[in-house]
Amino acid sequence: MTDLEKYCAKALRLSEASAEALISQIDLNIDIARAELIRSGLSEEKANSDDVLVINAIIKFVCGEMASAEIERTYSREAFRLIMDELRKSEVLDA
Numbered sequence: 001m002t003d004l005e006k007y008c009a010k011a012l013r014l015s016e017a018s019a020e021a022l023i024s025q026i027d028l029n030i031d032i033a034r035a036e037l038i039r040s041g042l043s044e045e046k047a048n049s050d051d052v053l054v055i056n057a058i059i060k061f062v063c064g065e066m067a068s069a070e071i072e073r074t075y076s077r078e079a080f081r082l083i084m085d086e087l088r089k090s091e092v093l094d095a
Helices: 003-010 016-021 023-039 052-066 070-094
Strands: none
Touching: 003 016, 003 023, 003 052, 016 023, 023 052, 023 070, 052 070
């Protein structure tokens, strides 16, 4: 597992065995999160970087899709949207 996959599994409170069983779903959601960041206006380079804010956004997206509790999914989805917007704004200001 990559570090990002491990971070997502930890945020989801998955055991190592459970994380391994769900790795394809975790990877799919990581890819979707990066695509959503790009679709929102973030550059492909930035969306595929190891920037801590990008990593945090991806973890929030994965939790928003996979968390077991509805309240956690709701919180994580909103957090992803806020982080995504801030990343997009900061990239525009940096340009």
